[in-house]
Amino acid sequence: MNTQAAGRSEISENAVRHDWTHAEVRSLFELPFNDLLYRAQSIHRRHFDPNAVQISTLLSIKTGGCPEDCSYCPQSVHHDTGLEPEHLMDIEAVVTAARRARAAGATRFCMGAAWRNPRGRNFERVLEMVSRVRAEGLETCATLGMLDGEQAQQLKEAGLDYYNHNLDTSPEFYGEIISTRSYQDRLDTLTHVREADINVCCGGIVGLGEDRADRVSMLCELAGLPEHPGSVPINQLVRVEGTPLAAEPDIDALEFVRTIAVARILMPLSHVRLSAGRSDMSEEMQALCFHAGANSIFYGEKLLTTGNPDTARDDALFEQLGLHPA
Ligand code: SAM
Ligand code: DTB
Ligand code: SF4
Numbered sequence: 001m002n003t004q005a006a007g008r009s010e011i012s013e014n015a016v017r018h019d020w021t022h023a024e025v026r027s028l029f030e031l032p033f034n035d036l037l038y039r040a041q042s043i044h045r046r047h048f049d050p051n052a053v054q055i056s057t058l059l060s061i062k063t064g065g066c067p068e069d070c071s072y073c074p075q076s077v078h079h080d081t082g083l084e085p086e087h088l089m090d091i092e093a094v095v096t097a098a099r100r101a102r103a104a105g106a107t108r109f110c111m112g113a114a115w116r117n118p119r120g121r122n123f124e125r126v127l128e129m130v131s132r133v134r135a136e137g138l139e140t141c142a143t144l145g146m147l148d149g150e151q152a153q154q155l156k157e158a159g160l161d162y163y164n165h166n167l168d169t170s171p172e173f174y175g176e177i178i179s180t181r182s183y184q185d186r187l188d189t190l191t192h193v194r195e196a197d198i199n200v201c202c203g204g205i206v207g208l209g210e211d212r213a214d215r216v217s218m219l220c221e222l223a224g225l226p227e228h229p230g231s232v233p234i235n236q237l238v239r240v241e242g243t244p245l246a247a248e249p250d251i252d253a254l255e256f257v258r259t260i261a262v263a264r265i266l267m268p269l270s271h272v273r274l275s276a277g278r279s280d281m282s283e284e285m286q287a288l289c290f291h292a293g294a295n296s297i298f299y300g301e302k303l304l305t306t307g308n309p310d311t312a313r314d315d316a317l318f319e320q321l322g323l324h325p326a
Contacts, residue, residue: 020223020266025216028262033254037292040261043268044293052326053318054271054296056108056141057101060304061129062088062122066114068145068180070168072208074240074305075114081242083305088113088122091129098133101300104311105325109133110141110164112304116181117146127158134159141201146181146189152196162231163193164201170217173210190225199230203275206259207237207251215259223266231296232263232270236277238306253281257288264293271296279307283317290321 028036044050065085066075074081098109111129118126126144134140142155143164155163168174171183193200202225204218222232236256239246263272273296274289281289301310309317318324 016228016269017266018224018226018228020220022213022216022220025220025262025266026213028265029212029216029258033258036258036261037288040264040293041291044264044295047268048295049326051321051323052295053290053323054108054273054326055106055299056110056273056296057104057106057300058110058112058298058303058308059089059094059097059101060114060302061094061111061126062086062113062115063305064114067116068178070178070180071244072177072205072237072240074243076243079243081240085114088125091125091132094129095132095136098136098138102136102138104300106138106299107326108139108141108162109136110143110162110298112142112164113144114304115145117148118144118151123151123154127154130155130158130160134161143201146185147192149192149195152192152198156196156198160198162199162201164231164233165189165193166203166205166233166235167218167221168204169208169210170214171221172217173208173214177208194227200225200227201231201233202229203231203233203235203263203273205235205237205276206256207248207277208245209248212255215255215262219259219262219266222263228267228270230270231273232267233273233275233296234260234263234294235275236280238276238280238303240306253285254288257285257292260289260294261292273297276303276306276308278309283320286317287321290323295326 063086064075064083065077069076069078074083101109130140139161141162141164167186174183272294274294298308302308
């Protein structure tokens with residue numbers, strides 16, 4: 001059962017590994033909860049200030065009307081969620097939002113666009129946004145869909161620090177969730193980003209109806225990338241009325257915490273982001289996620305189109321837990 005994983009030496013725990021097997025990762029999931037959290041927290045403390053949490057803010061720079069059919073997503077044209085599609089924002093409005101985020105304590109500003117892939121004049125405008133946001137002293141992140149090698153290079157030259165592109169789930173379950181782009185398409189985009197020397201932000205979603213074997217497999221894929229992503233967002237599904245996943249049952253909160261802990265163990269140097277879904281989590285659950293090794297959040301009242309805890313609630317949580325921005 002779990003003896004192999006539980007018995008690893010401290011030295012091998014320290015190593016950044018890319019060859020985790022499904023059996024090893026399953027045995028981590030199967031550890032007694034206290035053992036798993038102890039192990040994750042011990043690894044976390046070796047590499048990070050345990051009370052520091054990196055703060056990112058999201059802005060949807062182009063909302064809705066997306067041709068992809070991701071079944072969790074309120075922005076897909078395939079689902080009737082009542083979301084009003086919008087054009088790409090003006091550059092000045094984005095810069096103003098970035099200044100506000102910085103004033104509120106964010107160190108990274110992530111711009112999200114509901115595109116299959118960026119094109120033409122819109123892409124040029126995003127390049128300008130990236131360099132303007134960077135000039136404000138913020139780390140820049142973008143999530144714009146699939147990229148080719150040249151686009152990744154152009155983003156790098158504009159000053160992009162991170163590109164977010166998620167694997168979302170396991171390769172085995174993926175076809176249940178998205179049909180308009182393949183798992184390989186995602187891996188290809190990640191290769192282009194890495195080759196352009198942009199930091200990769202890549203994670204997934206828990207609660208899509210996948211089972212534990214899929215969570216194991218997704219985390220093995222993430223840890224098996226040629227380099228561990230610098231940031232690993234773990235999202236809890238936000239169920240949006242009108243999407244095919246609106247009626248998914250609640251995910252077991254402790255299974256979500258386990259997923260964070262295993263991500264921390266597998267990718268000891270990465271920032272693990274407690275990402276979407278915090279509005280539905282208690283303070284206690286979030287505290288457990290931080291204890292399991294999550295050390296990044298999205299801060300601000302909105303994610304892309306759905307809600308996030310208001311900043312007063314997050315400030316109170318940080319105060320209660322003695323956490324501080326990284
Ligand atoms: N359109 C681009 C793409 O998909 O590559 C970028 C934006 S997309 C909204 C970024 C990520 O947000 C998705 O890959 C997915 O992991 C996450 N996401 C979207 N809707 C979500 C939801 N309802 N609940 C949790 N995560 C969600
Ligand atoms: C990520 O992994 N989660 C963020 C970010 N990357 C772009 C997006 C969450 C979106 C949640 C649904 C919404 O607000 O539309
Ligand atoms: Fe489009 Fe991204 Fe939503 Fe998929 S997740 S429908 S690609 S905005």
